[in-house]
Amino acid sequence: MKKGLLKYLFSTVARMLVLLVAVTLMSFLLVHNAPMDPVDAFLGEIVVSEEQRAKIAEHWGLDKSPAEQYVIWVKNTLHGDMGESRTYHEPVTKVLGERFRASLLLMGTAWILSGVLGLLLGIVAGVYKDRWPDRIIKTFSLILASTPVFWIGLLVLVVFAVELQWFPLGLAVPIGKVESEVTWMERLHHLVLPALTLSITGVANIILHTRQKLIDVMESEYVLFARARGETLKQLVMRHGLRNIALPAITLQFASISELFGGSVLAERVFSYPGLGSTAVVAGMQADAPLLLGIALFSALFVFAGNLTANILYGIIDPQIREGGGSNG
Amino acid sequence: MEKEILLDVQHLSVGFESYNAKVEKVFFNAISDLNLTVHKGEIVAIVGSSGSGKSLLAHAVMNILPDNARTGGTMFYKGELLTPERMNRLRGHEIAFIPQSVAFLDPLMQVGEQVVGTLGEKARTLQQKAFEHFGLKQSVAKLYPFQLSGGMARRVLLSTSYVAETEMIIADEPTPGLDLKIAIEALKDFRIQADQGKGVILITHDIDLALHVADKIAIFYDGRVVETADTQTFRGDGQGLKHPYSRALFHALPQNGFNLQRCPKCGATCATWNVDEKGMRCGCGNS
Ligand SMILES: Nc1ncnc2c1ncn2[C@@H]1O[C@H](COP(=O)(O)OP(=O)(O)OP(=O)(O)O)[C@@H](O)[C@H]1O
Numbered sequence: 297m298k299k300g301l302l303k304y305l306f307s308t309v310a311r312m313l314v315l316l317v318a319v320t321l322m323s324f325l326l327v328h329n330a331p332m333d334p335v336d337a338f339l340g341e342i343v344v345s346e347e348q349r350a351k352i353a354e355h356w357g358l359d360k361s362p363a364e365q366y367v368i369w370v371k372n373t374l375h376g377d378m379g380e381s382r383t384y385h386e387p388v389t390k391v392l393g394e395r396f397r398a399s400l401l402l403m404g405t406a407w408i409l410s411g412v413l414g415l416l417l418g419i420v421a422g423v424y425k426d427r428w429p430d431r432i433i434k435t436f437s438l439i440l441a442s443t444p445v446f447w448i449g450l451l452v453l454v455v456f457a458v459e460l461q462w463f464p465l466g467l468a469v470p471i472g473k474v475e476s477e478v479t480w481m482e483r484l485h486h487l488v489l490p491a492l493t494l495s496i497t498g499v500a501n502i503i504l505h506t507r508q509k510l511i512d513v514m515e516s517e518y519v520l521f522a523r524a525r526g527e528t529l530k531q532l533v534m535r536h537g538l539r540n541i542a543l544p545a546i547t548l549q550f551a552s553i554s555e556l557f558g559g560s561v562l563a564e565r566v567f568s569y570p571g572l573g574s575t576a577v578v579a580g581m582q583a584d585a586p587l588l589l590g591i592a593l594f595s596a597l598f599v600f601a602g603n604l605t606a607n608i609l610y611g612i613i614d615p616q617i618r619e620g621g622g623s624n625g
Numbered sequence: 626m627e628k629e630i631l632l633d634v635q636h637l638s639v640g641f642e643s644y645n646a647k648v649e650k651v652f653f654n655a656i657s658d659l660n661l662t663v664h665k666g667e668i669v670a671i672v673g674s675s676g677s678g679k680s681l682l683a684h685a686v687m688n689i690l691p692d693n694a695r696t697g698g699t700m701f702y703k704g705e706l707l708t709p710e711r712m713n714r715l716r717g718h719e720i721a722f723i724p725q726s727v728a729f730l731d732p733l734m735q736v737g738e739q740v741v742g743t744l745g746e747k748a749r750t751l752q753q754k755a756f757e758h759f760g761l762k763q764s765v766a767k768l769y770p771f772q773l774s775g776g777m778a779r780r781v782l783l784s785t786s787y788v789a790e791t792e793m794i795i796a797d798e799p800t801p802g803l804d805l806k807i808a809i810e811a812l813k814d815f816r817i818q819a820d821q822g823k824g825v826i827l828i829t830h831d832i833d834l835a836l837h838v839a840d841k842i843a844i845f846y847d848g849r850v851v852e853t854a855d856t857q858t859f860r861g862d863g864q865g866l867k868h869p870y871s872r873a874l875f876h877a878l879p880q881n882g883f884n885l886q887r888c889p890k891c892g893a894t895c896a897t898w899n900v901d902e903k904g905m906r907c908g909c910g911n912s
């Protein structure tokens with residue numbers, strides 16, 4: 297048992313390292329081979345002499361070979377220094393920290409919203425399979441699942457921000473307000489539309505998965521037997537249904553973090569929400585290598601942590617794994 | 626004195642609707658025109674080859690057939706029509722079902738809790754008694770189905786009907802995987818319960834074991850009961866048996882020397898012959 301745990305930890309760390317190297321290397325190669333020149337992107341309209349350009353390039357280490365640049369970045373990162381963002385003129389770690397907090401609020405809200413809503417609607421649809429509640433929920437999910445995020449975002453914007461004017465058009469805080477003066481209500485007010493958009497995109501998947509899993513469970517032989525023993529529909533769902541959809545639901549919920557990350561890039565763009573997603577777009581457009589690598593590293597770690605959590609929870613909840621060594625006593 | 630009829634199944638048919646590769650609706654008939662009567666105080670054993678529809682009969686009575694199943698015929702319980710709605714009220718309280726395999730246990734619920742089910746605190750004491758009765762350690766209650774051996778799982782399934790204290794028990798192959806001693810013990814249990822006035826349907830492959838406890842043997846073939854015979858007729862020379870298929874089964878019993886009749890023309894054993902209501906004959910068209 298102990299040996300198995302060690303082996304698991306070891307393989308997990310190894311997988312994580314391989315993933316991080318692969319993701320950062322890919323990102324590095326992408327920015328390096330991107331058509332835009334980082335110095336041009338940095339200078340914009342400003343005209344400078346060749347000499348000054350060379351100086352800037354040297355300052356950023358662009359005169360070195362790509363392999364050298366990457367190795368230097370890895371070395372510095374290991375020492376906790378991820379370089380300076382060329383776009384924001386601030387340390388990458390600081391930019392990441394600020395942007396991530398905004399994103400976390402957005403993704404966290406969307407994550408919980410889509411998880412709770414998806415599970416509830418999925419259960420209702422599964423219990424009332426082929427009856428009208430199921431038909432409505434299923435149609436709704438299928439439409440959502442095939443609609444792109446940005447389109448939903450725009451639709452939500454047009455309806456709730458432009459027409460009804462219930463919510464602001466974008467940003468995370470009111471324009472021109474000092475950070476320290478922003479109230480929680482204001483933050484929440486700005487959060488609603490992007491979070492709604494983001495959760496809508498994830499919820500369809502969770503509904504459809506939960507529904508199918510519950511239908512499978514309700515048709516299983518153990519539910520047949522429970523029915524034969526006189527359990528009511530409510531008892532069947534509460535005693536056997538929920539128990540048996542919990543594991544796949546948890547896995548799905550944590551696996552959805554990666555999709556959420558992808559979706560947040562688009563949602564943040566549509567709502568000009570200053571989170572990690574929109575920052576990633578800026579970093580890409582500006583060929584801001586340190587920032588982009590930082591974001592790539594961070595996102596990979598975050599998604600990996602999500603999947604790892606799912607695995608660990610699975611081990612804690614599933615008796616088959618938890619008591620795998622149990623004896624036949 | 627005529628004993629009171631507990632369960633009366635008349636002209637039961639069970640079929641399945643499905644779609645073939647060409648998305649055409651196809652119908653598969655598994656049970657047709659099946660009749661079965663169970664009196665109070667009686668064990669009716671159902672024997673028959675694999676796939677003859679024994680489990681389906683049990684599932685049809687319990688009203689737990691899948692959605693694509695279509696049924697016909699009528700059933701009566703204690704003289705009253707047994708509608709699906711009435712069955713839903715009776716099952717678990719008046720009629721207990723012992724399923725055929727461990728797959729009928731929730732894989733994520735401890736078996737002790739499953740035996741107790743929704744019957745409340747009273748059943749918890751009964752569960753402990755049941756485990757003791759069937760030779761299961763009390764610690765087994767805390768195990769999950771995947772941690773049970775085949776025999777342990779069988780005893781857990783038996784325990785579920787033990788705690789239910791119903792007036793009728795439908796047991797689908799309750800003995801495979803059990804040591805002979807425990808198997809006989811379990812069958813004796815059914816006998817005791819029958820003697821208390823309950824009705825028992827005992828589905829089994831093992832005629833020999835069934836002969837020890839059953840009052841009647843219903844012989845299944847391809848979704849029909851070819852003959853219902855008193856257990857006595859299976860003793861002696863078996864001449865009381867009416868249908869050739871029953872007689873063939875009788876002669877194939879170990880104590881009767883595993884005798885299999887052969888087709889005089891092609892020599893095929895009767896295990897491969899065609900059977901209908903009137904008799905059985907070899908597929909070669911002779912005899
Ligand atoms: N859900 C189903 N859909 C279609 N056909 C089915 C279904 N369930 C059972 N059958 C068919 O009905 C027939 C009878 O099955 P049943 O399970 O009652 O056999 P059995 O007599 O219990 O056999 P065994 O002794 O192996 O348990 C079989 O031919 C089987 O293929």
Ligand SMILES: [Mg+2]
Nearest residue numbers: 679680681725
């Ligand atoms: Mg069967």
